[in-house]
Amino acid sequence: MYLHLGFVLLLLISSNTYMTSNASSLSPITDENSHEFDVHFPPFILLGLIPNGNFEEPPQPPNLRKKVIIRGRYSLPKWEIHGLVEYISRGPQPGGFYFPVPRGDEASISQQLPLKPGSYYSLTFAATRTCAQDEVLGVKAGKGSADLTIKHCSVGVEGTFMDTSALVKVTFHNPGVQEDPACGPLLDAIAVKEILPLCHTKGNLVKNGDFEIGPYIFKNFSIGVLLPPHSLDAISPLPGWIVESLKPVKYIDSKHFFVPSGHAAIELVGGRESTTAQIIRTVPNKSYLLTFTIGDARNGCNGSMMVEAFAGKETIKVPLESQGKGDFKSASFKFEAISTRTRITFWSAFYHTKVHDYAYLCGPVLDDVKVVPI
Structure with a gap:
């Protein structure tokens, strides 16, 4: 190509x-x-x-x-x-x-x-x-x-x-x-x-939870932008988020891919080796609600997908049967903070490649991440 x-x-x-x-x-x-x-x-x-x-x-x-x-x-x-x-x-x-x-x-x-x-x-x-x-x-x-x-x-x-x-x-x-x-x-x-420095969005403890603030995306073409792991890039080009894994995650835009909401999202392209996380401020022993949306990028990545999310001592596995047509769904779960800082983490449970290109890694899309106190 x-x-x-x-x-x-x-x-x-x-x-x-x-x-x-x-x-x-x-x-x-x-x-x-x-x-x-x-x-x-x-x-x-x-x-x-x-x-x-x-x-x-x-x-x-x-x-x-x-x-x-x-x-x-x-x-x-x-x-x-x-x-x-x-x-x-x-x-x-x-x-x-x-x-x-x-x-x-x-x-x-x-x-x-x-x-x-x-x-x-x-x-x-x-x-x-x-x-x-x-x-x-x-x-x-x-x-x-x-x-x-x-x-x-x-x-x-x-x-x-x-x-x-x-x-x-x-x-x-x-x-x-x-x-x-x-x-x-x-x-x-x-x-x-x-x-530029980030500010909190009113009603959401997660910074840049909609991934609207990110690296430069070329207007004439885009195959997605790979965001390197934290070990290679101490300051994330995706403000608020940390790429914790061995492999990168992909930043995608709505002009060239399907994005559940807004203009941008991230694609978890490396299974459990493609992980993104954020540390938020919390009050110990207080309960919170984490919500997020997953989908497919409408880029030929079909099959059984699953995103795992972690917060405090809680975890959730959200499956998605992708037909590669821009399918998406929302999920949520409650967790209790155990310290003044809580790490929320997302990864793809499976590895995926495009249907017609087995060398092209792909995966589920993550968007609209929110945490609110209960």
Whole structure:
């Protein structure tokens, strides 16, 4: 499956040496929710694609030799490159999904972003593997870094970082650990979004229980955004929630998936290895009512589903027979708080894949989580 944008960037094998790029070439993001501020440091990005974040601005023809970008580290507009990097247009390629690329040294691309010091930002990007093997994409933003394994044809990935200076360097690189060095991850559509503090919703002890506040979702396409586990991302890109499991959960939007209520929800795509939780304030020995909605994302994920929920010493198992048509149901149960902090936890009891794509993990949708005192 190819990404539905004009161009993608093929990263080969990345370099551990990073140089400083010229920040004067950056410009503020323009988006329907973005703003410009009169401040004494460079304009910072609140929401949207970073400069040339979808790679629609191609290298000049003299800087391309077929697909390979040549003639210096600044040949790709707004980006600094190291190693062997290819620029590939959308559409079918020779040999099907496999891109024949030459072997070479590690490759990376990086960009300096003018952001607001002391703020947290989420980084959303689309990545795709080029061969029938797991590929690794290294991501570094500010002081944070992670190596992400791309197991499926295409994924949207999310991460967070804190900006402690007016300029933050974002780098994507291929560490070159794949079996075939001629393969490498494809990268496209890179955006950032500031993570703002959350407030409680009146009548609900759960913050962001409807999942309406989350990472940036691209408007032209979406296959869902994978939210990494807490072990990889200490600050969650989904405010209020913790991804406690070994595997990510998926953030989905109502434009491209079925969502029980509102504009967004999460999909528990990894069985019991895909868990989300939140710690709420409670009064010991007081009773509370937890309600939530589960469903299917209308994305070809059929079969017998079950979501398990935990709060205090209580648990509930909620089954759902999915026909893949946007079915959903609500559930609730009472629990008694045993301390001033109570953890509410949700996971999928089973593992699921799409009916026509056994490599594509999917699962039940969770939405509208509420806790009220009784």
